[in-house]
Amino acid sequence: MLLTIRSLTKTFPGTLALDDVRFDLAAGEVHALLGENGAGKSTLIKCLTGAYRPDAGEITLDGAVVAPRSTGEAQELGIGTVYQEVNLLPNLTVAQNLCFGREPRRFGLVSSRGMKAMAEGMLDGYGLDIDVSRDLGTYSVAIQQIVAIARAVALSGKVLILDEPTASLDAREVEMLFDVVRGLRAQGLGIVFVSHFLDQVFDLSDRVTVLRNGRHIVTEDIAALDRVRLIEHMLGHALEDEVEARNAGHVEARRPPMLHFEGMARRGVIEGFDLEVGQGEVVGLAGLLGSGRTESAELLFGLRAATAGTARDQEGPLTLDSPRAAIRAGFGFAPEDRKTDGIVADLSVRENIALALQARRGWARPIPRAEQQRLAEMYIERLDIRTSDAEKAVGDLSGGNQQKVVLARWLAMNPRFLILDEPTRGIDVGAHAEILRLIHQLTDEGMSVLLISSELDELIAVSDRVIVVRDRRHVAELTGAGISTETIVHAIAQHARKDGEAA
Amino acid sequence: MNPRLLPLYATIAIFLVACVICYIQFPYMLSTRVLGNLLTDNAYLGIVAVGMTVVILSGGIDLSVGSVIAFSGVFIAVMLRDTGLPAPVVFVLLLIVTTAFGAAMGGLIHGLAMPPFIVTLAGMFLARGAAYMLTIDSVPIDDPFYEMLRKAYYLMPGKGRLTLIGMVMLLSFAVGMVIAHRTRFGASVYALGGGENTARLMGVQVGRTTVGIYAFSGFMAGLSGIVFSVYTGSGYPLATVGTELTAIAAVVIGGTLLTGGSGFVFGTFIGVMTMGLIQTYIVFDGTLSSWWTKIVIGGLLLLFIVLQKGLLRLTSARFSGGLA
Numbered sequence A: 001m002l003l004t005i006r007s008l009t010k011t012f013p014g015t016l017a018l019d020d021v022r023f024d025l026a027a028g029e030v031h032a033l034l035g036e037n038g039a040g041k042s043t044l045i046k047c048l049t050g051a052y053r054p055d056a057g058e059i060t061l062d063g064a065v066v067a068p069r070s071t072g073e074a075q076e077l078g079i080g081t082v083y084q085e086v087n088l089l090p091n092l093t094v095a096q097n098l099c100f101g102r103e104p105r106r107f108g109l110v111s112s113r114g115m116k117a118m119a120e121g122m123l124d125g126y127g128l129d130i131d132v133s134r135d136l137g138t139y140s141v142a143i144q145q146i147v148a149i150a151r152a153v154a155l156s157g158k159v160l161i162l163d164e165p166t167a168s169l170d171a172r173e174v175e176m177l178f179d180v181v182r183g184l185r186a187q188g189l190g191i192v193f194v195s196h197f198l199d200q201v202f203d204l205s206d207r208v209t210v211l212r213n214g215r216h217i218v219t220e221d222i223a224a225l226d227r228v229r230l231i232e233h234m235l236g237h238a239l240e241d242e243v244e245a246r247n248a249g250h251v252e253a254r255r256p257p258m259l260h261f262e263g264m265a266r267r268g269v270i271e272g273f274d275l276e277v278g279q280g281e282v283v284g285l286a287g288l289l290g291s292g293r294t295e296s297a298e299l300l301f302g303l304r305a306a307t308a309g310t311a312r313d314q315e316g317p318l319t320l321d322s323p324r325a326a327i328r329a330g331f332g333f334a335p336e337d338r339k340t341d342g343i344v345a346d347l348s349v350r351e352n353i354a355l356a357l358q359a360r361r362g363w364a365r366p367i368p369r370a371e372q373q374r375l376a377e378m379y380i381e382r383l384d385i386r387t388s389d390a391e392k393a394v395g396d397l398s399g400g401n402q403q404k405v406v407l408a409r410w411l412a413m414n415p416r417f418l419i420l421d422e423p424t425r426g427i428d429v430g431a432h433a434e435i436l437r438l439i440h441q442l443t444d445e446g447m448s449v450l451l452i453s454s455e456l457d458e459l460i461a462v463s464d465r466v467i468v469v470r471d472r473r474h475v476a477e478l479t480g481a482g483i484s485t486e487t488i489v490h491a492i493a494q495h496a497r498k499d500g501e502a503a
Numbered sequence B: 001m002n003p004r005l006l007p008l009y010a011t012i013a014i015f016l017v018a019c020v021i022c023y024i025q026f027p028y029m030l031s032t033r034v035l036g037n038l039l040t041d042n043a044y045l046g047i048v049a050v051g052m053t054v055v056i057l058s059g060g061i062d063l064s065v066g067s068v069i070a071f072s073g074v075f076i077a078v079m080l081r082d083t084g085l086p087a088p089v090v091f092v093l094l095l096i097v098t099t100a101f102g103a104a105m106g107g108l109i110h111g112l113a114m115p116p117f118i119v120t121l122a123g124m125f126l127a128r129g130a131a132y133m134l135t136i137d138s139v140p141i142d143d144p145f146y147e148m149l150r151k152a153y154y155l156m157p158g159k160g161r162l163t164l165i166g167m168v169m170l171l172s173f174a175v176g177m178v179i180a181h182r183t184r185f186g187a188s189v190y191a192l193g194g195g196e197n198t199a200r201l202m203g204v205q206v207g208r209t210t211v212g213i214y215a216f217s218g219f220m221a222g223l224s225g226i227v228f229s230v231y232t233g234s235g236y237p238l239a240t241v242g243t244e245l246t247a248i249a250a251v252v253i254g255g256t257l258l259t260g261g262s263g264f265v266f267g268t269f270i271g272v273m274t275m276g277l278i279q280t281y282i283v284f285d286g287t288l289s290s291w292w293t294k295i296v297i298g299g300l301l302l303l304f305i306v307l308q309k310g311l312l313r314l315t316s317a318r319f320s321g322g323l324a
Helices: A041-048 A071-077 A094-099 A112-123 A141-155 A171-186 A198-204 A227-235 A241-249 A293-300 A323-328 A338-342 A349-361 A369-382 A399-411 A429-444 A456-462 A485-502 B003-025 B032-041 B043-057 B065-082 B087-111 B116-134 B144-151 B164-182 B184-194 B196-201 B206-232 B243-253 B265-285 B291-320
Strands: A003-012 A015-025 A029-034 A056-061 A064-066 A079-082 A159-163 A190-194 A207-212 A215-221 A257-266 A270-278 A282-286 A308-313 A331-334 A417-421 A448-452 A465-470 A473-479 B153-155 B161-163
Touching: A003 A041, A015 A029, A015 A041, A015 A056, A015 A190, A029 A041, A029 A171, A029 A198, A029 A227, A041 A079, A041 A159, A041 A190, A071 A079, A079 A141, A094 A112, A094 A141, A112 A141, A141 A159, A141 A171, A171 A190, A171 A198, A198 A227, A207 A227, A215 A227, A227 A485, A257 A293, A270 A293, A270 A448, A270 A473, A282 A293, A282 A456, A282 A485, A293 A417, A293 A448, A323 A331, A323 A349, A331 A399, A349 A369, A349 A399, A369 A399, A399 A417, A399 A429, A429 A448, A429 A456, A448 A456, A456 A485, A465 A485, A473 A485, B003 B265, B003 B291, B032 B043, B032 B161, B032 B164, B032 B265, B043 B065, B043 B164, B043 B184, B043 B206, B043 B243, B043 B265, B065 B087, B065 B116, B065 B206, B065 B243, B087 B116, B087 B144, B087 B206, B144 B164, B144 B206, B161 B164, B164 B184, B164 B206, B164 B265, B184 B196, B184 B206, B196 B206, B243 B265, B243 B291, B265 B291
Parallel strands: A015 A215, A029 A190, A029 A207, A079 A159, A159 A190, A282 A448, A282 A465, A331 A417, A417 A448
Antiparallel strands: A003 A015, A003 A056, A056 A064, A207 A215, A257 A270, A257 A308, A465 A473, B153 B161
């Protein structure tokens, strides 16, 4: 084995990002690393490239134990990385980018002719016919990716990590990139390939390792895997008994309808869909990353303007052209990335909870301090937010408690329809269960919830209905006993299989 | 054509147009005499603009240079008056002080991760205050060596005088060009301007480079202070107020992107010359108020900001469009 990782563990405050993970990479192999958001892929890669120091575990490269402390050190050891956003400088020429830090010099000054020759030598064999003395930024992303690969290979030359390299390439460019990668594999490089495009994984890889929730799930030859099983591995297995039992309890109840959405669509983002939400109902949105789950929610909340479609409730039509309008209609939206979209980390728990409510009242009618205090204490108790007091800055809380503050903030506005995008992302197991319990509690009180989640267990546990999104379309609706890991995975996989045939 | 060269070409084109306009109205303006004066009058500005170019290329800004020039003049004048040290020794001392001052600002910017704007703003007040501490009056410089420096010149064909300080400026630009375009330090400066995180990933020693950049600017401001004291023959703590802004204007008119990462030292030279030319034109005309200089410079600045914005659009459009 060229690279072996054993029992790698990394914790962040409130999260176990990597839990006893192992990984092997042989020379001359493309090894795909798969998992949904938050599965631990990026943490693993950052441990390899020296951006993070693991808490425990061992990385062995060519038989020697290594512990890179920086990207530079990892490069010297032989581990090079190419990221989704090209990490080169678009304002320098291709040659400058390739030779950076090793510029050939004459009389102490950088020789541009020597640099040009060196750069052309480095690009030799990559099938690129470009002028290296032009700015990198004038070339397409695909060419920039290949230049980045050429630099990484020249600098390190043993292990090449490709982190979502194809995310912004079109089909022809992907093929061009893959030809380069296959060439490098033939030269004996070990290549780690991270992607959430399953077709590309099946196209390029020799072996696959799946991570979920920071744990190693499976490593197998690609030939021994089919799509359905792979997706099962990524999204999680059958549910635990107790969850199933709880689910069975509220399967048949048909809720009085509350909201109707018809033909909601936005060109290029999501195809038209209808959605009916009953009072006290939990509607789950399932699908792979990038399938259009979040986009659907953003449309409903007015974060993206819909180009078509109507919304109405029992009283009449609703306009949802902006978040402000959606809030007025009694909607709430807790976004996926709470750190950037959901909370203000520097403000206290009390201030965060009061924030959205204040925004709705308008600045001219401040919420009295005592009222804020009462609200904050109520939600701290009700949601069991673990904080020393209401004045603690939210940024100092653990992930799960931050998520609860986001929830508290929306609950304080008393919405009738709450959209939760990956509410349990990056929080520990205990807090996870509490959030799910809380969703039940809220819907029992009559609130309706739209839950987006990558974790099937979670969706199955709390949803009354699950809508499967794939390829920017709502393709299946599962209800009652029809909701199971199998049915969801099959609905998702159908698309992948069809797509595979078309490609 | 490389789009990065476009602002430079635009700068040169505007300069040539300005020359033609001047020539049509006042044919005498295109003589070596006027050229000699142009170089002499703008020597201190040009030198400090070289340092400023490097700072702006790295994505930073140095607001302290105007005050440092004033401090330098006062420092030299007071030292020569009170200590009796020979002028060259005073020069070396001064350059050590201003370079260290710049390096310290660079260290703070990197070490405390502070915006350069704030740190050098503090530096600006500090240097101005230090100048006041030395004296509050204008101190004349009576030194035979100074007389010699002031009178040294090379007689160009057409009786134009290329003075010593003019030559120092030309030399500064030459050195600046080599440093920015032909050294690893220069490549690191461009890399920083392109993006600090990426630069770090590519192996730039960010701390060392940042300190180096501001030390270089401090050195250039000191050198500019020496030249300014030769030019005026005195040291005055209220001198060169706002020169940092004029220097920034020259850099931007010279086609350097204020956000860093793109531009040329030679462009700054053209920028300084363009601004000097406008001033000379107004002097030749005689009826225009000197405020017209500022108005024209303001207009040019605006033009360049719009031009750069357009260029950015153009390159990002290319960036997102298929294979180049």
